[in-house]
Amino acid sequence: MKEYRYKINGNLYKVTVGDIEENNVHVEVNGTPYTVELEKHASPKIKPVIRTASTTPAAPPPAVTRPTVSQGKSGVKSPLPGVILDIKVKEGDTVKRGQTLLILEAMKMENDIKSDRDGKVTAINVSKGESILEGTDLIIIE
Missing domain, CATH: 2.40.50.100 (RNA polymerase II/Efflux pump adaptor protein, barrel-sandwich hybrid domain)
Known part of the structure; x- marks a missing residue:
């Protein structure tokens, strides 16, 4: 559990973040419990780069003129x-x-x-x- 203090529009809030189950988080704000649903984001697809001894990256062109x-x-x-x-x-x-x-x-x-x-x-x-x-x-x- 982690505790945070937030000041929003001049009001002080004590927020305790509890258990996280899949995309639901149990939160307590000033003693009142809430279940917060997190938005699911599609995970980015990362393509692995396989380098061999014959593969060398090309030198980038100069980016800035002096x-x-x-x-x-x-x-x-x-x-x-x-x-x-x-x-x-x-x-x-x-x-x-x-x-x-x-x-x-x-x-x-x-x-x-x-x-x-x-x-x-x-x-x-x-x-x-x-x-x-x-x-x-x-x-x-x-």
């Missing part, structure tokens, strides 16, 4: 870590200040990454679906 340093050209940097959902421009495109360059998913939100100046896209340093870190040069604009 911040890059631009060479004299001005890059649009990632304001936070995330995943590139879409790239709206191509190399050679002329962009205006405030134009959406790409969409970055961070913390389950889509963020439009916009150009901070007018210019020409000379390099796109990321690809769709890539995970990036804060400060990564995403797109180089001349």
